[in-house]
Amino acid sequence: MLPTPTDNGARLAAILPTGLACLAPALGSTAADALDLAFAGAPVPDGDPAPLPGLPELRSLVLIVVDGLGHANLQERAGHARTILSMPGRRIETVAPSTTGAALTTLTTGRLPGSHGLIGYRIRHPELGLVTTLRDWDGIEPIRSWQRAEPLFGLAGRMGARPLAIGRPAHADGGLTSAILSDAEYLGGQRIEDRFALASQAVRGPDPVLAYLYIDELDKAGHEQGWGSDAWLARLEQFDAALDGFLRGLPGGVGVVLTADHGMVDVPQHGQIVLDEDPIPGVALIGGEPRFRSLYLEDGADPESVAREVESRLGKLAWVGTRDAAIADGWFGETGADVVPRLGEVLVAARKQVAFTLRGDDPRALAMVGQHGSLSAEERGIPLRLGGALAGSGFASALARVADRVR
Template sequence: MPPMLPAAFTTRASLATVLPSSLAALSGAQNDLGLPRLEHVVVIVVDGLGAAALRARAGHARTLAPMLGKATTIDAGFPTTTAAALATLTTGTTPGEHGLVGYRVRDAAGRLTNQLNGWDERMDPAVWQRSRTVFEHAAEQGVKTRAIGLPKFTGSGFTAAVLRGAEFVGVQSLAGRFDAAAEALAASGPGLTYLYVAELDQLAHARGWESSDWTAALETLDALVADFARRLGPGRGALLTADHGVVDVPESGHILYDTAPELLTEVAEIAGEPRLLHVYLDEGASATAVAERWRDAEGDRSWVATRSEAIDAGWFGPVVHPEVAPRIGDVLVAPRKRIAYYDGRDPQRTGRNMVGQHGSLTPEETRVPLLRFGAAG
């Protein structure tokens, strides 16, 4: 019998509904989030702000935390990695449709490609990311759209893949990004603005979400959101959400899979990220047999599934396009405890300095806030 696996996101209240609902609200159309008619919506995306972490640091978020309840969290989907989740947010489709199924995956040429910064001339963002963005739909409806983020993302392949159709505005400081969003609000006519907050995720990776630095950044964000909410005028609303949560993994939780040779039998390459391995097999190898070996060794602390089992469980959404399926590992390993997988043979110890991690299916990683401000409330 196939293993019991957790189902991935299937509810209407998911990250995939946020931008489509926001666009629908600009014309007064019905939408999954029940937003009223609005003239301008700002969607604030806080990278790495999981609902569990926000709840745990409630005393440091006097604006955000009191708004957090059962009805104000949504499912970020799977995998809980920025490349996949932001594509889900900006297209309103799931990874099996838009095609960004992980952090580092295998492309049609057999190369392992980083979905955030590995774009090159052989990987066209307009083709690899298969879905039209909400910004492209908005432009057809005469809606002015802006995407406000860090200047370093200007013109990147990932920006072209997930933010196409929006005017990109690069602003270095977090306060400056909120000021840019306030300027966008002042424009007449229907508008949809995307505001990206990178700082909490960066600090979580470097020091952990349980660190004092992360907590201080949350306090700064909370104050900026409170000020921004006060600047929302009639017909203006804002939503705050996140692409995923974070789990802090101690060094004692680093699992070196190369120390168990049976796990590498018939394995060609391992990609993904430390909390979601995409295991690609040698030609002719049995995914079922490899999955069983991983399950025997790691099944007490990780979910292990073949590609077909993961697709059947809805991990990548209700539909996985035939063009997208080969990008998914033949076998997937998703931790359910505070562990992360590494290759001990890597002389660079890649990623071993990260504290905060994400990618898997735990509630700490998949449940994110959806908070409403101004006329969107």
């Protein structure tokens, strides 16, 4: 069976809403009004009329998202990330599955996967079949029918901030960009240092800024060579040095939040298990990704029976459970009726350092060393680090309160 979540990613979802509450006074609004707008009138938990006492006030906010930088990965390489570790912070947890499309969408919308709809890596579209949330957007119209939640950049703009998304030029266009970064002005910088330079210039401008700064180099190095590789370590050191320069030159009134979408585990070649080498009775399609498989069943197949069969085959290598049980346990937050069929009726999450591959997998996917997607502490644990005007503030405590509204 699947474990019970202690955190379903609600604090990750709460980062931008809490950031907007910090910006609100400088924009002529209140923190409470900003949160009401961010959550479309969702009630304050426990009826508390002032849930965020002492929330820091900011002129601008920079949210730095480092793809693939897990809390455990960071702690293991602490000597190479002195700037990051000098920032006050704590461990939080990402969404389930711990995959980029689901987590980044949660970050930019303030909604959990059951609400925004990008509830995994390779999920079922009602007309197009299995599609990946990172790449397969052809034929999906309108985009908001698939990614169901509005990104919060539009709200930031209406409040009076300049919303920015800063990433590599290659990410400026595409389906996922349109789905999760709409209403943000996109600024492209090829190198990590270029992106920090763009953010530094922006927060020195005349307008309050809400900037989302995306770093994908560590994730790429981890997939190709493993997070324990020299290549991953070199990218960590490059990022840490660029971050140091950025923080040293930061003007007053600018808060910085650093987080990630997921952590990573390295899977050796002998840890690859071909899940469909022997057909699984009742299974019609297999989606998801190697560390979190989604089994779509034939009509009439019983999910409980299929789950027991898969569990008997894999033993302690995996957590296995039904989709209905995972939804009932709150793994994905409140899950819309049209989102439920996007997942298979049976879910298989890697428990050890293994990957559940398929016979038809692309050789490039089979060559990947660093993996993520499952429910392990290494994959779900991510850093929350605070800098600039947020260092030493009550932001983390406020974030926990706002997360109650997300749940």
